[in-house]
Amino acid sequence: xxxxxxxxxxxxxxxxxxxxxxxxxxxxxxxxxxxxxxxxxxxxxxxxxxxxxxxxxxxxxxxxxxxxxxxxxxxxxxxxxxxxxxxxxxxxxxxxxxxxxxxxxxxxxxxxxxxxxxxxxxxxxxxxxxxxxxxxxxxxxxxxxxxxxxxxxxxxxxxxxxxxxxxxxxxxxxxxxxx
Amino acid sequence: xxxxxxxxxxxxxxxxxxxxxxxxxxxxxxxxxxxxxxxxxxxxxxxxxxxxxxxxxxxxxxxxxxxxxxxxxxxxxxxxxxxxxxxxxxxxxxxxxxxxxxxxxxxxxxxxxxxxxxxxxxxxxxxxxxxxxxxxxxxxxxxxxxxxxxxxxxxxxxxxxxxxxxxxxxxxxxxxxxxxxxxxxxxxxxxxxxxxxxxxxxxxxxxxxxxxxxxxxxxxxxxxxxxxxxxxxxxxxxxxxxxxxxxxxxxxxxxxxxxxxxxxxxxxxxxxxxxxxxxxxxxxxxxxxxxxxxxxxxxxxxxxxxxxxxxx
Numbered sequence: 001x002x003x004x005x006x007x008x009x010x011x012x013x014x015x016x017x018x019x020x021x022x023x024x025x026x027x028x029x030x031x032x033x034x035x036x037x038x039x040x041x042x043x044x045x046x047x048x049x050x051x052x053x054x055x056x057x058x059x060x061x062x063x064x065x066x067x068x069x070x071x072x073x074x075x076x077x078x079x080x081x082x083x084x085x086x087x088x089x090x091x092x093x094x095x096x097x098x099x100x101x102x103x104x105x106x107x108x109x110x111x112x113x114x115x116x117x118x119x120x121x122x123x124x125x126x127x128x129x130x131x132x133x134x135x136x137x138x139x140x141x142x143x144x145x146x147x148x149x150x151x152x153x154x155x156x157x158x159x160x161x162x163x164x165x166x167x168x169x170x171x172x173x174x175x176x177x178x179x
Numbered sequence: 180x181x182x183x184x185x186x187x188x189x190x191x192x193x194x195x196x197x198x199x200x201x202x203x204x205x206x207x208x209x210x211x212x213x214x215x216x217x218x219x220x221x222x223x224x225x226x227x228x229x230x231x232x233x234x235x236x237x238x239x240x241x242x243x244x245x246x247x248x249x250x251x252x253x254x255x256x257x258x259x260x261x262x263x264x265x266x267x268x269x270x271x272x273x274x275x276x277x278x279x280x281x282x283x284x285x286x287x288x289x290x291x292x293x294x295x296x297x298x299x300x301x302x303x304x305x306x307x308x309x310x311x312x313x314x315x316x317x318x319x320x321x322x323x324x325x326x327x328x329x330x331x332x333x334x335x336x337x338x339x340x341x342x343x344x345x346x347x348x349x350x351x352x353x354x355x356x357x358x359x360x361x362x363x364x365x366x367x368x369x370x371x372x373x374x375x376x377x378x379x380x381x382x383x384x385x386x387x388x389x390x391x392x393x394x395x396x397x398x399x400x401x402x403x404x405x406x407x408x409x410x411x412x413x414x415x416x417x418x419x420x421x422x423x424x425x426x427x428x429x430x431x432x433x434x435x436x437x438x439x440x441x442x443x444x445x446x447x448x449x450x451x452x453x454x455x456x457x458x459x460x461x462x463x464x465x466x467x468x469x470x471x472x473x474x475x476x477x478x479x480x481x482x483x484x485x486x487x488x489x490x491x
Contacts, residue, residue, distance in 0.1 A: 071220035
């Protein structure tokens with residue numbers, strides 16, 4: 001197994017700053033905007049962005065929820081293992097809100113497809129956008145594209161993109177891992 | 180550990196502590212789902228479930244049906260009173276006929292103990308026992324233990340007394356297995372005639388005096404007096420039963436701690452439990468009912484994920 005650095009800590013931070021600025025361009029005061037971190041890996045990125053907006057740009061009270069998509073996935077009973085669910089924690093209604101889905105890696109697009117179904121249980125949003133730190137090009141199974149992307153990468157089938165966070169893995173970095 | 184060790188839920192006896200914990204963790208997720216504005220998830224949309232009730236039931240059947248529908252499964256219902264069972268068809272024939280209509284899971288209640296185990300050896304579908312005679316009622320025990328966990332934080336180390344008709348109760352037996360596997364201590368309390376002889380071999384102590392039992396326990400599970408299963412008289416009169424084994428407010432208030440009161444329903448108000456106790460803050464009877472749906476969703480979800488898809 002070998003791994004190659006796609007983004008180091010500095011590059012991750014630059015990407016986060018840029019994503020935060022792009023969000024501000026489109027959402028101004030974030031009055032009617034809610035962030036939805038996709039479980040399990042999108043929540044770190046969502047929390048980071050919320051924190052960044054609060055500290056560096058003085059934008060307070062961005063609502064943030066965690067959405068687990070396990071029960072909406074389209075591969076139930078197709079994999080050998082039982083799909084294990086994570087916590088969903090959305091204590092607001094998304095009716096008439098601008099929703100930003102936040103996930104670390106966009107690959108086939110199937111998770112986002114599931115999330116689009118799952119979010120409907122919490123109301124009818126005005127619009128939904130997608131923010132992803134890593135966009136794996138040419139690997140989509142569905143017509144889904146991000147509105148905000150940190151970095152676009154070309155990874156072939158067997159390669160994996162691993163996103164690490166200080167609060168979880170002890171460092172901020174993105175690796176390309178091949179078997 | 181992310182899947183059940185069994186393909187059927189026939190009884191608590193046949194599953195492990197890890198299985199129970201997995202069911203609880205999954206039920207936590209479903210409890211959140213059923214409190215959403217839209218309470219339905221599409222997980223089991225390609226699964227068909229038959230509810231076979233060879234014995235009357237209201238809440239268990241409704242609870243299972245609701246759990247199935249909230250998981251988007253297709254549901255067919257069957258009750259023995261309106262079926263060919265009356266015409267002499269055997270259990271295996273009845274079930275095989277239903278399965279030939281491409282059913283993936285069977286939820287069954289049956290008056291004969293062991294009906295689920297018997298069926299699991301002869302048919303090719305995942306079976307959930309919804310009560311078999313006086314044997315087991317696993318989902319009831321799971322939801323009872325889940326409700327204790329929810330109220331007290333943990334089941335391990337707690338003292339639980341099961342009061343009343345232990346002899347005819349599948350709820351009691353399943354509860355004993357579940358609570359012990361989770362590390363709780365269990366006592367039973369009731370008239371000698373309604374305590375099975377073998378009960379001590381399960382590691383359960385018998386307490387004849389309700390007050391002493393309540394002073395010892397953290398949780399009291401008051402069972403229903405099952406008049407319909409009593410072919411002979413097990414105690415002199417209902418009034419005498421109530422005086423000795425009924426839980427009333429005065430008795431509850433005289434304890435020096437707040438115990439949790441449970442009842443699997445349906446309640447005979449004024450017999451095993453008085454109205455003021457059943458409706459008090461200490462009673463978690465309606466929480467049990469709500470948790471029943473979440474726990475049954477978890478059981479069905481985890482079992483369904485083990486059904487292999489047809490290769491086509």
